[in-house]
Amino acid sequence: MAQAVWTLAAIGITAGAARACETPVSVCETAKPSSLALIRQGRPAAVYVDAKADPAVRHAAEALGGDLALVAGAAQPEPIKDLSRATGPTVIVGVLGASPVIDGLVRAGKLRVGDLPGQWEGFRQVVVERPTPKLARALVIVGSDRRGAAYGAYDLSERIGVSPWTWWADAPVTRKSDLFVTAGARADHPRVRYRGFFINDEDPAFSGWAKRKFGGVNADAYAHVFDLLLRLKGNYLWPAMWAPKAFNDDDPRSKVIADQMGVVMGSSHHEPMTRAQDEWHRHTEQGVTGGKWDYATNAENLRTFWRGGIERMMSKGDGTPYESLVTVGMRGDGDEPMSEGAATQLLEKVVADQRRIIAEVTGKPADQTPQVWALYKEVQDYYDHGMRVPDDVTLLFSDDNWGQIRRLPVAGKDKLPRAGGYGVYYHFDYVGGPRNYKWINTNQIAKVWQQMDLAYRRGARNLWIVNVGDIKPMEYPLSFFLRQAWNPEAMTPAALAAFPRQWGAETLGAELGPEVGDILETYGTLASRKKPELLDQDSFPLGPDGGAALDGGTFGAIVDRWRALVERVEAVKARLRPDQRDAYFQLVEYPVLAFANLYEMYYATAWNRRLSSRNDPRANVFADTVETTFKRDAELTAQYHAINGGKWAGMMNQVHMSYVIWNDPTKQSMPSVTRVAADTPLDRLAAKVTFARTSTPPPGLVIVDAAQFERAVGGRGLTWTAIPNLGLGTAMIATPQGRPATTPADGVRLEYGIQVDREGPARVRLRLAPTLDTTGGKGLAIGVSVDDGPVQVLTSALVPTPGAASTPEQAAWIEAVKDHGHTLEASLPSLSVGRHQLKIWRLDDNVVLERVEVDTR
Numbered sequence: 001m002a003q004a005v006w007t008l009a010a011i012g013i014t015a016g017a018a019r020a021c022e023t024p025v026s027v028c029e030t031a032k033p034s035s036l037a038l039i040r041q042g043r044p045a046a047v048y049v050d051a052k053a054d055p056a057v058r059h060a061a062e063a064l065g066g067d068l069a070l071v072a073g074a075a076q077p078e079p080i081k082d083l084s085r086a087t088g089p090t091v092i093v094g095v096l097g098a099s100p101v102i103d104g105l106v107r108a109g110k111l112r113v114g115d116l117p118g119q120w121e122g123f124r125q126v127v128v129e130r131p132t133p134k135l136a137r138a139l140v141i142v143g144s145d146r147r148g149a150a151y152g153a154y155d156l157s158e159r160i161g162v163s164p165w166t167w168w169a170d171a172p173v174t175r176k177s178d179l180f181v182t183a184g185a186r187a188d189h190p191r192v193r194y195r196g197f198f199i200n201d202e203d204p205a206f207s208g209w210a211k212r213k214f215g216g217v218n219a220d221a222y223a224h225v226f227d228l229l230l231r232l233k234g235n236y237l238w239p240a241m242w243a244p245k246a247f248n249d250d251d252p253r254s255k256v257i258a259d260q261m262g263v264v265m266g267s268s269h270h271e272p273m274t275r276a277q278d279e280w281h282r283h284t285e286q287g288v289t290g291g292k293w294d295y296a297t298n299a300e301n302l303r304t305f306w307r308g309g310i311e312r313m314m315s316k317g318d319g320t321p322y323e324s325l326v327t328v329g330m331r332g333d334g335d336e337p338m339s340e341g342a343a344t345q346l347l348e349k350v351v352a353d354q355r356r357i358i359a360e361v362t363g364k365p366a367d368q369t370p371q372v373w374a375l376y377k378e379v380q381d382y383y384d385h386g387m388r389v390p391d392d393v394t395l396l397f398s399d400d401n402w403g404q405i406r407r408l409p410v411a412g413k414d415k416l417p418r419a420g421g422y423g424v425y426y427h428f429d430y431v432g433g434p435r436n437y438k439w440i441n442t443n444q445i446a447k448v449w450q451q452m453d454l455a456y457r458r459g460a461r462n463l464w465i466v467n468v469g470d471i472k473p474m475e476y477p478l479s480f481f482l483r484q485a486w487n488p489e490a491m492t493p494a495a496l497a498a499f500p501r502q503w504g505a506e507t508l509g510a511e512l513g514p515e516v517g518d519i520l521e522t523y524g525t526l527a528s529r530k531k532p533e534l535l536d537q538d539s540f541p542l543g544p545d546g547g548a549a550l551d552g553g554t555f556g557a558i559v560d561r562w563r564a565l566v567e568r569v570e571a572v573k574a575r576l577r578p579d580q581r582d583a584y585f586q587l588v589e590y591p592v593l594a595f596a597n598l599y600e601m602y603y604a605t606a607w608n609r610r611l612s613s614r615n616d617p618r619a620n621v622f623a624d625t626v627e628t629t630f631k632r633d634a635e636l637t638a639q640y641h642a643i644n645g646g647k648w649a650g651m652m653n654q655v656h657m658s659y660v661i662w663n664d665p666t667k668q669s670m671p672s673v674t675r676v677a678a679d680t681p682l683d684r685l686a687a688k689v690t691f692a693r694t695s696t697p698p699p700g701l702v703i704v705d706a707a708q709f710e711r712a713v714g715g716r717g718l719t720w721t722a723i724p725n726l727g728l729g730t731a732m733i734a735t736p737q738g739r740p741a742t743t744p745a746d747g748v749r750l751e752y753g754i755q756v757d758r759e760g761p762a763r764v765r766l767r768l769a770p771t772l773d774t775t776g777g778k779g780l781a782i783g784v785s786v787d788d789g790p791v792q793v794l795t796s797a798l799v800p801t802p803g804a805a806s807t808p809e810q811a812a813w814i815e816a817v818k819d820h821g822h823t824l825e826a827s828l829p830s831l832s833v834g835r836h837q838l839k840i841w842r843l844d845d846n847v848v849l850e851r852v853e854v855d856t857r
């Protein structure tokens with residue numbers, strides 16, 4: 001039967017604003033009789049935390065006090081030491097079962113904690129009447145554990161207007177003379193247990209910046225990283241590890257501060273037992289490290305090395321560990337595959353020996369220390385071929401390094417549920433084939449949502465971690481990733497559509513939210529089309545040669561869209577307050593202007609080469625443009641490095657142009673240009689450079705965007721959903737994701753009315769967003785039919801490869817990730833002139849339709 005399709009319109013922030021002061025424990029600027037004043041007449045509320053509270057709780061409470069003072073524009077009140085003497089507006093922060101004050105309120109019946117006991121990282125924010133004889137009311141933030149209490153405090157900080165990016169992107173804080181919280185109770189808790197990011201590929205940008213700012217990638221730098229992670233409601237970090245860096249060995253303070261702030265530390269997918277890769281190449285004089293990283297021949301030294309990592313984890317002195325999620329398993333040194341003869345039995349022995357070390361050093365069964373085994377690249381193949389994994393170890397699946405998840409749990413094939421659960425390692429940044437991409441954000445959050453929503457629905461709920469490169473400039477997608485990780489169930493398609501404008505308002509101010517959100521959405525669509533490191537003068541076709549006017553073709557059309565986006569960025573910039581300018585430049589202006597400038601440079605290069613090959617002197621105009629845009633790139637980088645007194649100097653130093661192989665060049669270099677001898681002055685030549693669209697769609701070709709269907713038919717509990725800004729525009733998927741395959745008999749399809757103006761055999765092409773068969777099968781199926789004809793099944797069979805392609809499926813994957821799209825083609829019998837009904841059938845899950853073409857030429 002036909003079902004209504006979900007078409008998501010732009011959703012603003014006005015609805016949320018209208019509900020402020022109506023929902024329990026909401027923050028607003030007007031008081032009600034039952035409200036609690038967080039700020040009154042410029043004076044912030046005081047914050048109370050038990051003197052013996054966990055350091056993570058004390059740190060978060062102190063941060064909340066500082067944030068209230070920041071919003072008030074006042075000095076931070078002295079912390080309350082004796083709550084019985086407090087008289088003014090007060091916020092109480094503590095952990096259930098570990099705070100005498102909070103436990104007393106529970107016993108007195110003044111604080112109801114509901115289902116909080118036993119939750120992982122849960123919190124409740126409750127306005128309590130008469131918590132003490134001298135206090136009329138207080139806001140109590142109670143956590144189920146130490147991070148739960150901390151998240152309750154950081155959550156309030158964000159809701160009063162302090163963005164998690166206030167330090168990391170100079171996000172402005174709007175002062176408020178009065179701010180109140182309404183009566184009632186509010187509760188939340190995460191649905192994914194471990195949520196975090198990986199600082200990786202960090203040279204020269206993050207490393208160079210940290211060296212200038214802090215003297216190195218040390219505890220002083222990491223204190224800010226930990227603060228950001230927690231404010232984003234993450235809890236887990238893989239630290240920077242490119243040699244010669246080693247988190248624990250470089251600065252012993254780092255692990256102490258992480259634990260005190262409540263951060264769970266880990267090590268990357270190829271660094272077992274809390275040991276950084278570079279540690280194996282240090283302290284070689286002790287006779288343990290520096291040898292062959294091969295368990296078949298050097299097992300004793302490796303075990304000694306790993307034991308040292310776990311002993312360091314247990315070195316607090318009180319019998320408890322520095323909180324960690326321990327990576328187990330093994331890859332080759334330097335994140336390379338293990339030796340050719342490495343068998344699954346060897347890896348099973350490695351993990352068994354590692355767990356024995358964990359048990360011996362901690363004095364507890366190994367299953368009481370959280371562990372993760374990353375099924376990255378070839379290790380996933382070992383798992384699929386039968387490698388046994390202890391039930392309490394989290395199995396971490398990965399994407400293909402380009403945003404397509406390779407594998408997820410399959411009912412009947414993988415154990416569901418299992419004690420350690422499953423997770424996903426995702427990438428916003430990568431070093432490897434077919435090309436590094438490290439410079440700038442090229443990630444569509446709609447793509448992130450589609451893949452991670454699928455992961456959650458398929459049971460990957462214990463760990464989500466994303467490679468963010470240098471952290472900056474991944475502020476926007478990282479915010480989205482961790483918000484979705486906190487509660488994937490709440491990140492519905494409607495919430496996804498609302499996120500860009502909400503984030504713009506939260507980060508840059510409510511008045512800028514709608515426009516900033518629209519800019520970020522358009523940027524994501526344009527930037528994701530091709531990574532800048534893959535971009536060059538041959539990336540897109542120019543129009544056909546013809547006459548005096550130049551036709552930019554596809555390349556010119558894309559450049560025009562970038563130019564229009566730059567105009568929108570400049571229009572918003574003209575209205576900024578001084579305190580918004582630095583954040584706007586980092587989060588909006590620089591990414592758009594720098595990427596648009598790169599397109600202009602390569603577009604001019606393409607014209608220079610075409611015209612110079614014909615000895616056309618107009619080539620010289622484009623040669624000048626290439627030189628100007630190359631210089632402009634350096635100027636924009638310098639501007640970024642100079643803002644806020646040079647706070648971010650070095651952060652945009654990733655090389656991003658003129659690649660010739662997968663790895664990055666050593667320096668920026670301008671594309672070569674050719675000048676043509678000419679007597680005409682350059683200004684007169686420039687006047688002769690005119691453009692006109694001369695090409696038109698050829699007869700016999702019909703192109704329809706996926707969302708321009710005439711009829712959407714659901715079934716088997718599935719509904720078609722339009723997802724804006726996914727792929728080339730608005731894509732179509734069947735939701736909910738994670739459901740089994742369907743057949744044509746189930747009738748789940750999209751129907752498109754096609755007007756054929758040229759009779760002939762037809763080729764139907766489907767442009768899909770790249771996705772992989774996460775079941776471990778042979779590909780993803782989708783069906784095509786015309787009118788009442790039979791359904792032809794097409795299969796998208798993309799197979800990732802770390803190097804050169806050796807199969808057609810690997811070659812198809814390389815092209816798909818380069819182009820951020822994949823095309824399937826069906827051949828149909830001759831179609832007559834007139835109207836036809838094209839039907840696209842949902843067969844497999846995880847197929848994302850972007851565009852349909854019917855070609856009878």
